Amino acid sequence: MTLVPVSLGTRSYDIVIEDGLLDRADTHLAPYVRNGRLVVVTDENVAAAQLSRLDASLAASGIGITPIVLAPGESTKSWDGLERLMNRLLALGVERKDAIIALGGGVIGDLVGFAAAILKRGCRFIQIPTTLLSQVDSSVGGKTAINTSAGKNLVGAFHQPVLVLIDPTSLDTLPAREVRAGYAEVVKYGLIDDADFFAWCEANGTALLSGDPAARAYAIEKSVRAKAAIVAEDEEEKTGRRALLNLGHTFGHALEAETGYSDRLLHGEAVAAGMALAFRFSAAQGLCSADDAARVGAHLGAAGLPASLRQAGVSADGAALVAHMLHDKKMEGGTLPFLLARGIGQTYLDKTVDLNSVATFLDQEARQ
Ligand SMILES: NC(=O)c1ccc[n+]([C@@H]2O[C@H](COP(=O)([O-])OP(=O)(O)OC[C@H]3O[C@@H](n4cnc5c(N)ncnc54)[C@H](O)[C@@H]3O)[C@@H](O)[C@H]2O)c1
Numbered sequence: 001m002t003l004v005p006v007s008l009g010t011r012s013y014d015i016v017i018e019d020g021l022l023d024r025a026d027t028h029l030a031p032y033v034r035n036g037r038l039v040v041v042t043d044e045n046v047a048a049a050q051l052s053r054l055d056a057s058l059a060a061s062g063i064g065i066t067p068i069v070l071a072p073g074e075s076t077k078s079w080d081g082l083e084r085l086m087n088r089l090l091a092l093g094v095e096r097k098d099a100i101i102a103l104g105g106g107v108i109g110d111l112v113g114f115a116a117a118i119l120k121r122g123c124r125f126i127q128i129p130t131t132l133l134s135q136v137d138s139s140v141g142g143k144t145a146i147n148t149s150a151g152k153n154l155v156g157a158f159h160q161p162v163l164v165l166i167d168p169t170s171l172d173t174l175p176a177r178e179v180r181a182g183y184a185e186v187v188k189y190g191l192i193d194d195a196d197f198f199a200w201c202e203a204n205g206t207a208l209l210s211g212d213p214a215a216r217a218y219a220i221e222k223s224v225r226a227k228a229a230i231v232a233e234d235e236e237e238k239t240g241r242r243a244l245l246n247l248g249h250t251f252g253h254a255l256e257a258e259t260g261y262s263d264r265l266l267h268g269e270a271v272a273a274g275m276a277l278a279f280r281f282s283a284a285q286g287l288c289s290a291d292d293a294a295r296v297g298a299h300l301g302a303a304g305l306p307a308s309l310r311q312a313g314v315s316a317d318g319a320a321l322v323a324h325m326l327h328d329k330k331m332e333g334g335t336l337p338f339l340l341a342r343g344i345g346q347t348y349l350d351k352t353v354d355l356n357s358v359a360t361f362l363d364q365e366a367r368q
């Protein structure tokens with residue numbers, strides 16, 4: 001068992017990582033049982049693939065669960081999805097001191113986290129992530145949100161979970177496309193500030209994507225340790241440190257908006273294309289070498305991820321994509337700070353980017 005602490009004063013919590021943890025979750029969850037039950041929110045796919053493991057483990061300790069099963073997919077992270085979930089939680093009489101369990105990927109985690117942040121002005125929640133993306137990224141750090149017609153994650157709150165339970169074996173039922181999408185956020189940690197980890201990804205990415213337990217365990221622990229350290233330094237993205245985790249996301253969220261937050265382009269796929277674009281834009285600005293930008297695109301492509309607008313299935317021009325970017329939460333006084341790179345493992349926040357040059361760059365990219 002691996003324990004990774006997230007150090008946030010009174011909001012500190014542990015991330016527990018262990019193969020088979022879902023089958024032994026009762027030990028970790030027993031302290032959170034109230035009124036004889038635990039409320040578990042999940043989606044239909046996860047309910048079919050993994051819920052019985054959690055249920056059996058809790059039943060063995062005499063703990064009952066009340067499941068709430070939502071429709072799968074990004075569209076559940078919406079006003080409509082939030083309203084339905086809130087009404088179910090209220091009808092069940094969930095109390096402030098209850099801890100709602102989010103069992104699923106980033107969609108369930110982000111939605112349940114936000115519901116927990118506002119239900120009765122705030123109750124507790126526990127993350128049990130079941131996608132690679134949620135195990136390496138979204139279950140940690142307390143960013144919770146829904147999408148609106150204006151853009152991605154625009155209504156939300158910082159609300160930390162009280163516990164994160166990661167069972168890498170729950171990924172055995174995850175479709176290969178979803179594993180690849182989650183891998184984009186793994187590669188992100190190397191690109192941000194750890195060139196050695198990016199080289200590890202180049203050497204071990206194939207093993208990780210094919211479910212090799214050792215590669216999977218290494219990547220998950222490395223990722224959550226990196227994220228926990230950044231979050232502990234800058235919990236609410238105020239100093240610029242946490243913004244590094246947004247590498248590829250300004251481009252990526254614009255691509256997701258263009259494709260309607262749908263399974264045409266998954267979040268991780270959009271982030272992959274966004275990181276390749278961020279590196280090529282950095283190279284075009286003379287900030288990083290063309291070789292590094294090519295290496296990033298080549299690795300993402302080799303992992304089966306999109307690394308260009310065409311591969312992401314987006315045909316919009318630069319102006320249309322920049323229009324989406326104006327909703328980015330990093331906007332400050334009319335300018336948009338961008339995550340750019342001086343090389344692999346050398347990402348930084350640049351507050352001097354001219355959006356016209358971004359639009360021109362994207363027009364060139366659209367012609368490739
Ligand atoms: N809060 C954060 O810090 C943060 C970080 C990264 C991403 N996100 C958000 O996360 C979301 C994407 O999350 P995601 O990639 O996990 O997608 P997701 O939650 O939609 O899950 C992907 C798909 O896999 C299915 N699934 C999940 N676990 C499964 C399992 N073990 N077996 C079989 N099927 C399973 C789901 O039903 C769904 O169809 C986006 O909304 C993104 O914005 C948030």
Ligand SMILES: O=C(O)C(=O)C[C@@H](O)[C@H](O)[C@H](O)COP(=O)(O)O
Nearest residue numbers: 137141143152153242245246249329
């Ligand atoms: O935790 C963070 O901080 C991140 O930026 C992680 C991202 O992978 C994630 O997609 C996040 O939800 C994006 O944040 P947003 O503030 O741009 O919505």
Ligand SMILES: [Zn+2]
Nearest residue numbers: 185249267271
């Ligand atoms: Zn992301």
